[in-house]
Amino acid sequence: MRAVIQRVQKASVCVNGETVSTIGRGLCVLIGIHKNDSRDDMEYMVRKILNIRLFEDTSGKRWNLSVKDLGLEVLCISQFxxxxEMKGNKPDYRHAMGGDLSKEFYENFLTHMRGQYKPEKxxxxxxxxxxxxxxxxxGPVTVNIDSPMKNANKMDQPQLSKDDS
Structure with a gap:
């Protein structure tokens, strides 16, 4: 999984001119799902997003508190x-998980995140x-996080066994 995490004063998302979600201070997180992502990747990303220390504490010390520490909101946006990957000037999305599978995976990601924090947030x-x-x-503050096993190029290449080398 891949996340682009932005610390925000406020954020909202609209579809067809209608606001479907809005948050105050917190994080806006763009979520990409790789075709080989697993439950472990999901759990890792939830833990990182909820616990990443992007906020200052009451004494002004930077990078000391998370959204969980402060009770802030998170707005997640699925973004394949x-x-x-660029093929010349044309984007190629072959590393992204396909539509139906990624929808279910993303919904499970949100369910897991809500289970680890306050669902209404x-x-x-x-x-x-x-x-x-x-x-x-x-800030602006923007942080990119990949789940630890992710290297799209290596994951798509066949792995050689000891007998093949």
């Missing part, structure tokens, strides 16, 4: 384009819809 857009995401970035 995070697994884009986790918001999202509409899977597969053309969305307009409006953020007021705070």
């Amino acid at each position: 384009t995070l697994y884009c 986790i918001k999202d857009g509409i899977f597969g819809a053309m969305m307009q995401v409006d953020i007021q970035n705070d």
Whole structure:
């Protein structure tokens, strides 16, 4: 999995001109799902997103508190384009998980995240819809995280056994 995490003062997502989710201070997270992602990847990303220390504490010490520490909100947006690979000038999304599988995986990701935090603090857009995401970035602070096993190029190449070398 891949996440682009942005610390925000506020964020919202609209579909067809209608606001479907909005948050105040917290994190806006773009989520990409790799075709080989597993439950372990999902659990890792949930843990990292909820516990990443992107906020200052009351004494002004930076990078000391998480959304969980402060009781803030998280807006998650599914974004298959995070697994884009360029073929000349044309984007190729072959590393992204396919539609039906990724929808189920993403819904399970949100369920797991809500189970690890306050469900009412986790918001999202509409899977597969053309969305307009409006953020007021705070800092700006943007952090990219990949689940630990991810290296799209290595995962797609056949692995040699000892007998093959």
